[in-house]
Amino acid sequence: MEVSLDQVKKLREKTSAGILDCKKALAESGGDLDAAVEYLRKKGISKASKLVARKAGEGLVHSYIHPGGRIGVLIEVNCETDFVARTDEFKMLVNDVALQVAGNPPYAVNREDLDKDLIEKEKEVYRSQAIEAGRPEKVLDKIIEGKLEKFYEDSCLMEQPFVKDPDRKIGDLVKEFSGKVGENVVIRRFARFQLGETA
Amino acid sequence: MEVSLDQVKKLREKTSAGILDCKKALAESGGDLDAAVEYLRKKGISKASKLVARKAGEGLVHSYIHPGGRIGVLIEVNCETDFVARTDEFKMLVNDVALQVAGNPPYAVNREDLDKDLIEKEKEVYRSQAIEAGRPEKVLDKIIEGKLEKFYEDSCLMEQPFVKDPDRKIGDLVKEFSGKVGENVVIRRFARFQLGETA
Numbered sequence: 001m002e003v004s005l006d007q008v009k010k011l012r013e014k015t016s017a018g019i020l021d022c023k024k025a026l027a028e029s030g031g032d033l034d035a036a037v038e039y040l041r042k043k044g045i046s047k048a049s050k051l052v053a054r055k056a057g058e059g060l061v062h063s064y065i066h067p068g069g070r071i072g073v074l075i076e077v078n079c080e081t082d083f084v085a086r087t088d089e090f091k092m093l094v095n096d097v098a099l100q101v102a103g104n105p106p107y108a109v110n111r112e113d114l115d116k117d118l119i120e121k122e123k124e125v126y127r128s129q130a131i132e133a134g135r136p137e138k139v140l141d142k143i144i145e146g147k148l149e150k151f152y153e154d155s156c157l158m159e160q161p162f163v164k165d166p167d168r169k170i171g172d173l174v175k176e177f178s179g180k181v182g183e184n185v186v187i188r189r190f191a192r193f194q195l196g197e198t199a
Numbered sequence: 200m201e202v203s204l205d206q207v208k209k210l211r212e213k214t215s216a217g218i219l220d221c222k223k224a225l226a227e228s229g230g231d232l233d234a235a236v237e238y239l240r241k242k243g244i245s246k247a248s249k250l251v252a253r254k255a256g257e258g259l260v261h262s263y264i265h266p267g268g269r270i271g272v273l274i275e276v277n278c279e280t281d282f283v284a285r286t287d288e289f290k291m292l293v294n295d296v297a298l299q300v301a302g303n304p305p306y307a308v309n310r311e312d313l314d315k316d317l318i319e320k321e322k323e324v325y326r327s328q329a330i331e332a333g334r335p336e337k338v339l340d341k342i343i344e345g346k347l348e349k350f351y352e353d354s355c356l357m358e359q360p361f362v363k364d365p366d367r368k369i370g371d372l373v374k375e376f377s378g379k380v381g382e383n384v385v386i387r388r389f390a391r392f393q394l395g396e397t398a
Contacts, residue, residue, distance in 0.1 A: 038320070038324065041324050041328070042323075042324055042327035042328060042331065043327075043331060057394070057395040058394070058395070059394055059395070060268040060269075060394070061264060061268055061269060061270060061271035061392045061393070061394055062264065062268060062271065063262035063263075063264055063271055063273060065260060065261065065262055069259040069260050069261060069284070070259075070260060071260060072260035072261065072262055072273050072275075073273070074262060074271050074272070074273035074390050074392055075392075076271075076392045076394065078394075078395065085268070121237070124241075125237065125240050125241055128241035128242075129240070129241060132241065132242060189392065191273050191390035191392075193260045193273055193274075193275045193388065193390075194260070195256070195257070195258055195259070195260055195275065195277075196256040196257070196258070196277065
């Protein structure tokens with residue numbers, strides 16, 4: 001089977017194996033990258049474990065621990081250059097986002113990251129509540145739509161109103177900064193632990 | 200159907216709804232707690248969202264950011280009393296664990312937390328490697344067992360040798376401290392972000 005150069009490149013980055021070994025592994029695995037890694041490991045050619053990480057951007061990993069140590073946040077915000085990552089403005093942005101997550105726990109960074117099932121369940125709940133409240137059938141969709149938008153605003157970091165300036169969303173902050181420095185700026189991920197919370 | 204008091208208690212903690220509403224919701228939901236929460240929300244009785252968290256222990260949420268902001272760790276370590284959580288010894292333990300996670304990324308806290316499929320895959324890889332190396336069939340199980348123990352030592356936080364004192368495992372540190380203060384001490388969870396890493 002034909003193996004693309006791009007696949008070979010990816011496999012080499014993952015395993016540090018030679019080009020020919022990578023080509024063979026991909027051919028034997030039908031082009032499946034994970035299977036090819038597995039193949040190389042079985043052959044003893046690659047020592048790559050699943051812990052191997054690959055760099056894909058600049059930026060900062062930053063944390064905020066609320067006084068008392070009962071709430072903590074870890075975030076990663078990416079930009080394109082180390083130069084921007086080192087500026088005080090970027091550090092301030094990252095810190096503001098961490099504070100935001102501590103104070104207003106989101107489910108996800110973007111609404112696209114939300115679990116589809118979760119959204120369907122929310123809609124079902126809104127529908128039942130509206131019916132229970134005696135709202136007419138023809139306005140149900142509109143009510144659900146409105147409540148869903150509110151839900152996104154509560155639960156998606158990028159859509160939350162910024163705690164320090166509620167007229168702007170977190171997404172606006174990011175966009176403004178991105179425009180100012182002329183680089184893509186992306187809130188990559190966050191973790192938020194609250195002491196003793198159960199899933 | 201019969202509804203246990205324990206279930207009612209749990210549902211009340213989650214939803215702050217009345218006892219009778221909780222009993223009804225549980226009966227209607229066949230005793231399924233999540234379904235009962237859903238039921239109460241649909242009836243408009245509970246406003247509880249999935250963001251509601253319940254306290255289940257004392258301890259500390261703590262972070263370590265490696266200089267340069269390219270690696271960050273967030274951890275939660277639980278103990279039984281706020282008194283112990285505030286001691287310098289506990290803080291030191293928590294900090295040591297955070298440093299450990301930064302330096303030696305684990306998959307999981309305990310070997311029981313590891314994904315079963317991951318372990319099966321590891322075993323398969325070890326078997327193939329051993330066969331490839333010409334090891335006789337009758338010693339394969341022993342070889343796999345040994346490699347698996349090594350894998351646990353690398354990938355499970357509690358089994359990792361402590362970076363500052365490799366003769367002791369992280370689990371030993373926790374046990375020693377627990378014995379000294381006479382409280383259960385548990386590393387609850389961790390998050391580790393490395394700048395730009397891809398899953």
